[in-house]
Amino acid sequence: MRIIVISVILAASAALTGFSVLAYDLFKPGRDTVPLVICTAGLWLLFALAVLLLRGVRGRAVVVLILAGSAVIGAAAMIGPPNTSTDSARYAWDGVVATAGVSPYAYTPADDRLDPLRPGWLFPAAETTDAGTPVCVGERIQTAHKTPSGDILCSALNRTGVPTIYPPAAEIYFAGVRALTGPDAQYWPLQLTGLLLSVGTTGMLLAGMRRRGIDQRHAALWAWCPLVATEAITNSHVDMLGVVFTLAAAFLVSTRRYWGGGIALGAAIATKLIPVLAAPAMLRRQGWKVTVAAMLTFLLLYVPYVLTTGIGVLGYLPGYLSEEGYEDGTRFALISLVAPGGSAIIVAGAVLAVIAVLVIWKTDPDRPWLGQLVIIGSALLILSPRYSWYALLLVPFIALSGRWEWFAVPLALTLRLLVPSLPVTRVALAAAVVLIVAITMYRAGPVVFQRRIRPVTRPPRPVA
Structure with missing residues (x-):
């Protein structure tokens, strides 16, 4: 019993x-x-x-x-x-970047040079209002701006303007997971x-x-x-x-x-x-x-x-x-x-x-x-x-x-x-x-x- x-x-x-x-x-x-x-x-x-x-x-x-x-x-x-946290979105992005052969410490997520790597679920396209203004929509989506272009960037990541904080064993882990599953x-x-x-x-x-x-x-x-x-x-x-x-x-x-x-x-x-x-x-x-x-x-x-x-x-x-x-x-x-x-x-x-x-x-x-x-x-x-x-x-x-x-x-x-x-x-x-x-x-x-x-x-x- x-x-x-x-x-x-x-x-x-x-x-x-x-x-x-x-x-x-x-x-x-x-x-x-x-x-x-x-x-x-x-x-x-x-x-x-x-x-x-x-x-x-x-x-x-x-x-x-x-x-x-x-x-x-x-x-x-x-x-x-x-x-209760958006950290795993950053983990996923670091893994995507690493599997593309780019050091996750080299660029911030907002850097224009990383545009070809962005999966849509992490960086959805901005929606346009009736007034023609682009806005970011979504519960986990934050509004940021790319560098150096200044274009709007809709992101599921936190702190898109700074490089990653995670040590190397964590980065190897993120890359390993993404190598098996892909970016999407x-x-x-x-x-x-x-x-x-x-x-x-x-x-x-x-x-x-x-x-x-x-x-x-x-x-x-x-x-x-x-x-x-x-x-x-x-x-x-x-x-x-x-x-x-x-x-x-x-x-x-x-x-x-x-x-x-x-x-x-x-x-x-x-x-x-x-x-x-x-x-x-x-x-x-x-x-x-x-x-x-x-x-x-x-x-x-x-x-x-x-x-x-x-x-x-x-x-x-x-x-x-x-x-x-x-x-x-x-x-x-x-x-x-x-x-x-x-x-x-x-x-x-x-x-x-x-x-x-x-x-x-x-x-x-x-x-x-x-x-x-x-x-x-x-x-x-x-x-x-x-x-x-x-x-x-x-x-x-x-x-x-x-x-x-x-x-x-x-x-x-x-x-x-x-x-x-x-x-x-x-x-x-x-x-x-x-x-x-x-x-x-x-x-x-x-x-x-x-x-x-x-x-x-x-x-x-x-x-x-």
Whole structure:
């Protein structure tokens, strides 16, 4: 009966996932904020209920349920186009450009020289009004202008006036997908790839947990997580590929394959820079091997692009950091309360440095995931990015460690994405900090408090 109930809940979760993808998005003039918040809350409640019920399941049924749920919910997430992000349109364009033999770092999408490469679904033709004025029409379509001609450009991409920001492993991934599907396939190729990577990560977790004596039921914390379906599949964020490489690095290093772990870590950082946060937990033992392998892999992946584009491989990264408020400290939602302006950068850097040192010092090198959980989760709380998909990197380490309370971080970032209000963000992040600290103290409570409260007793002196 428990298995049947879990199956029904997973089916309901898949149905609600598909419905929310088809019915609501953030691209309408009024934004479907309220219905998206309600659907998201419903998905997280179904997720929590299914995970709780799974605790009573034993045997092979655990693996079957977890894999089936991962595949079914993920497939439902493919039922419509991206509904909260336009990043995958930029991924597709970078892939189209690369397969045409052009470096994605060399030109902006608005450059006139790229006109022969433009597929109609990414760059639809402008429509003409009764007054003869060209206008861009479409829910995901933005109005821009070509350079240097100044002609109107209707685009599904964001930031058409700047070069790409993505590192080389991501660009190779985009090119590989487009090489298989061609330029006219729309959003589904990256969604399908995200589904395959997501289910593959579920399998990797199940296998890794079995070999290390970790309860395999914890893999459901990744497999059924609403954030994974939404951001890895519906919105097809390249962070999913970074998760695969980072998790592989953690498993390799934990089995003392340091060179292989370093190569995987370097590939993860060359996919999206944020996986560098996972590195300190893998440096306790033979850390120099991991560091050297990661650096060499990262640099070697950049070599072909540096040879063709030079310093242009930095793309829009410097401008992005400034745009997001990390240059002047305004992006740090919590730290800016006590350290406004530029001082927030110093405080944030100092806190992260202290956490990194503690993680290197305290992490068990055979089980680095708890340290990775702490430093990645803490960094997300400190940096407070606007984008919930950054938290994808956190989820596999929640699963490996079983520390469900850290789901408060992706929940807070999801709320920030859907309700872009600084006061709401601060309340959500503060609540996440309180919950994590409270549950962590509860977990360690009996030992910690006994050590602190128990009176010191000395053995009686022997009687002469």
